[in-house]
Structures are given as C-alpha cells and as structure tokens.
Amino acid sequence: MxxxxxxxxxxxxxxxxxxxxxxxxxxxxxxxxxxxxxxxxxxxxxxxxxxxxxxxxxxxxxxxxxxxxxxxxxxxxxxxxxxxxxxxxxxxxxxxxxxxxxxxxxxxxxxxxxxxxxxxxxxxxxxxxxxxxxxxxxxxxxxxxxxxxxxxxxxxxxxxxxxxxxxxxxxxxxxxxxxxxxxxxxxxxxxxxxxxxxxxxxxxxxxxxxxxxxxxxxxxxxxxxLGEWGIAEGAIFSNWRELAFDRYEIAKRTNIKSAFGLDFGYTTDPSSLACSLVDIKNRELFIFDEMYKPGLLNNEIADEIKSMGYAKELIIADSAERKSIEEIRRYGIRKIRPAEKGQDSIKAGIQFLQQFDIYIHPSCTNAAMEFGNYVWDRNKEGKFINRPIDDYNHFIDALRYSMEPIKKRSRI
CATH class of the missing domain: 3.40.50.300 (P-loop containing nucleotide triphosphate hydrolases)
Incomplete structure (x- = not known):
C-alpha cells in the first residue's frame, strides 16, 4: 500500500x-x-x-x-x-x-x-x-x-x-x-x-x-x-447487400473470374484494394476481401498485398499514379497494370457495376460503408445531377478499375 x-x-x-x-x-x-x-x-x-x-x-x-x-x-x-x-x-x-x-x-x-x-x-x-x-x-x-x-x-x-x-x-x-x-x-x-x-x-x-x-x-x-448523420438520399447503388458467402464455393462455379483493383490514397485518404469474384453469366459480383488504409507508402502497399496473398494476381491500378505502379511492380507485385479509364470512365464504370447483383462479405466493412454513402452530387439549387460526389469512393474506384478486364471480355 x-x-x-x-x-x-x-x-x-x-x-x-x-x-x-x-x-x-x-x-x-x-x-x-x-x-x-x-x-x-x-x-x-x-x-x-x-x-x-x-x-x-x-x-x-x-x-x-x-x-x-x-x-x-x-x-x-x-x-x-x-x-x-x-x-x-x-x-x-x-x-x-x-x-x-x-x-x-x-x-x-x-x-x-x-x-x-x-x-x-x-x-x-x-x-x-x-x-x-x-x-x-x-x-x-x-x-x-x-x-x-x-x-x-x-x-x-x-x-x-x-x-x-x-x-x-x-x-x-x-x-x-x-x-x-x-x-x-x-x-x-x-x-x-x-x-x-x-x-x-x-x-x-x-x-x-x-x-x-x-x-x-x-x-x-x-x-x-460534427458527428451529424450522413444524408442517404440520392444513393448510386441500390443493387448490393451484405452476405456471408463462402468465397471458395463461389470460386468453383464455371467461368468465374477474379477481379482485383487498387486506388492510391494520401495522408488522410486510404489506399484501397478491391478483391472480388465475378459471375458474368448470372451477373453476380462477390466482394470477398479489402485493403483500406491511409498513409501507406508504395513499399507498404506492396507488403500489404503480399501479406493478403494476392501478389501474383492481376491488379488494375489508378493510371494517374504511373510512377507508383512501376515502383510497386519493382517491390514484387509483377502483374500490376494501369487502368485504361477513357472518356466518362467513372459514369461508364458505375453503369457497368449497376448491372450486377453485388454481395459484400461482412468482413469488408469499408466496402459496405462506401456503398451506403456514395451518392449523386447536387447543384447550387440542391437538385441531383448526373455526377457522383468525389467522396466515399476509394474502394469503389478500385472496384471500377478491377472490372475493366471483365468488361472487355463480356457483352453486358
């Protein structure tokens, strides 16, 4: 005492x-x-x-x-x-x-x-x-x-x-x-x-x-x-829900495709890796894993991808970060590629994702958070316009990039 x-x-x-x-x-x-x-x-x-x-x-x-x-x-x-x-x-x-x-x-x-x-x-x-x-x-x-x-x-x-x-x-x-x-x-x-x-x-x-x-x-x-409630009006995606699926059972389906995409973050914005399985025939997309961390350097992004077990996967990354892509490739992520994007790539990517039933595994909490908060922007009069807000989109951008090869191969 x-x-x-x-x-x-x-x-x-x-x-x-x-x-x-x-x-x-x-x-x-x-x-x-x-x-x-x-x-x-x-x-x-x-x-x-x-x-x-x-x-x-x-x-x-x-x-x-x-x-x-x-x-x-x-x-x-x-x-x-x-x-x-x-x-x-x-x-x-x-x-x-x-x-x-x-x-x-x-x-x-x-x-x-x-x-x-x-x-x-x-x-x-x-x-x-x-x-x-x-x-x-x-x-x-x-x-x-x-x-x-x-x-x-x-x-x-x-x-x-x-x-x-x-x-x-x-x-x-x-x-x-x-x-x-x-x-x-x-x-x-x-x-x-x-x-x-x-x-x-x-x-x-x-x-x-x-x-x-x-x-x-x-x-x-x-x-x-301020801790105020987020406004949910104008949601872009209504075609998603949370589902506790078995990714290994989904992977056994005929012609199932994997899709991996990477969006780069900054000091406060997260770098995000989207990992999903895509059933083109049934138009179903299964999000099974995610990386969502702010403040990562390129070598740390590479280390995260390796620790998650995806170093050998084809990863489509934000083409605005060409130097980062090359640096991550030198750190051992050999199959990382820049996204092609193109004119109105955001709208086109959103429209493509809207054609799928999207299932988010409960472990992917940040993916669910973004899908629940990604909304159309408003003009000065407060009316919705045909442009999404530039927010709550780090994972969704990574998902859009990941779907580029799927979109090329499909006729959806």
Missing part, C-alpha cells in the same frame, strides 16, 4: 462526457465525429469501472474479430497505462483478453463473424455485466446486435448493473441505430452526439485539418467533424 499512485480523472478524461461516465441505464449510445474522444473515453471508463466493481466482466464486440487488435485492444491497454495501473493488469493475445490481477476479472474480445463465440460466453469470476460495441455502424443487421444484447442477462448483486455501450461514426441516416436510439426518447437509453470541439487534447495541426475539411468538404465535415 506504500506504492499508491493518485491520478485525476478530470485531467485524464477531460470534459464533455460527464453524463456518459456516470450513466447506469441499459444502453449508452454515442455517435460522434473523428477526434471526439468517444472510443478513448469508453476505454478509460471500462478500466475504471472494472476496478471499482470486483465482480464485473466486460465483453468487447466488433463486427470482425481481427479488427480488435489495432483498435479496442490497443485502446484499452493505452487506458490502463494512462490510469497508471499497468502493474495490476495482464494482457495476452492468445487468447485475446485483459485480466485484472487482484480479482481475476476479464475483458473479453469477440467478433460477430463468429456468432457461436459471442452467444456461448462464460466467465470464471463474477458476472458478465457490460458489453461495448465499437464501430457499431458496421453492424448492418439489427438481429446481430439483439443476439448479444440478450446474452447480457441474469440477476446481479446490489449496486451492480447491466449495460450495453455503442460508439460509432454516423455515416448514414438510414441505419437502424438512428431509428432505435435517436429518433425517439426511450427509457433506459442515453443517446449522445459528440465531436472534436470537446476534445481538449487535440493539437493545433488536428484543428487545422478539421478547418480544412470544413472549407473543402462540408458534407464530410458534418459527419466526421
């Missing part, structure tokens, strides 16, 4: 989240822009509560299990260090979990891509009291959420409580999260909107980035800056 360290939660957490921190109702829902502290505050709150309630365990959910390691798992380890209690915690990657050493409580990590791992959870010590859904917007099927919600049940000791926390960016107003938690007042629900303006830990360069976004892309600023 002589080694006690005192920390100030006010200084560590900052302002803007008092209601969130203290709320003990069933649902705690936070939509917010980037830099709004929603995920870091949820991580700090989880660690603090676990140490306050010695019989409580926490389940952390993401749509895809592999996404935990670089997000929620890393955020919770950061929170432990930030609270200066790392000597009281143990973390492991196999299994992926955090353990509070004085009591044996655990923070468990699961993905909705393995439903059985979510619905069959048992804990060694105490009770499963809390669940945290990070990037909840990626959960397109409300029933997937309900299954986990129903697993947080049972009688608890006095002063303990069950709670589901959801944090997400509000990309699309048609999402079930809006209807369920924000459109009406509900008992036992705290629904909040936060943004970067409540984050006193941002640097001047962070604020400048939001200022630039406000001037150059007001639509994105409203969503990613």
């Amino acid at each position: 002589t080694d006690i360290k005192r920390v100030s939660l006010k200084e560590i957490v900052g302002g803007g989240y008092r209601d969130f921190w203290n709320y003990k109702g069933r649902y705690r829902v936070v939509k917010g822009g980037r830099g709004s502290k929603k995920s870091t505050t949820a991580a700090l709150n989880t660690i603090s509560r676990m140490m306050e309630f010695p019989l409580a365990n926490t389940l952390v959910i993401r749509k895809v299990f592999k996404d935990h390691k670089d997000s929620t798992y890393a955020q919770l380890k950061w929170a432990i260090r930030r609270l200066k209690v790392e000597h009281l915690w143990k973390w492991t990657t196999s299994p992926l979990e955090l353990k509070y050493l004085p009591t044996g409580q655990k923070i468990l990590f699961r993905g909705l891509d393995d439903p059985m791992s979510v619905t069959s959870i048992t804990v060694d010590v105490g009770y499963l009291c809390w669940a945290w859904f990070e990037e909840a917007y990626q959960i397109l099927n409300e029933d997937d959420f309900n299954k986990v919600d129903m697993s947080i049940r049972g009688e608890l000791p006095p002063k303990y409580f069950k709670q589901i926390t959801l944090t997400f960016n509000p990309w699309n107003e048609k999402h079930w999260l809006k209807r369920r938690f924000f459109d009406e007042q509900h008992y036992n629900v705290l629904a909040l909107t936060t943004n970067y303006l409540c984050n006193e830990f941002l640097g001047d360069d962070d604020i400048q980035l939001f200022d630039w976004m406000k001037k150059s892309n007001l639509r994105r600023y409203k969503i990613e800056g």
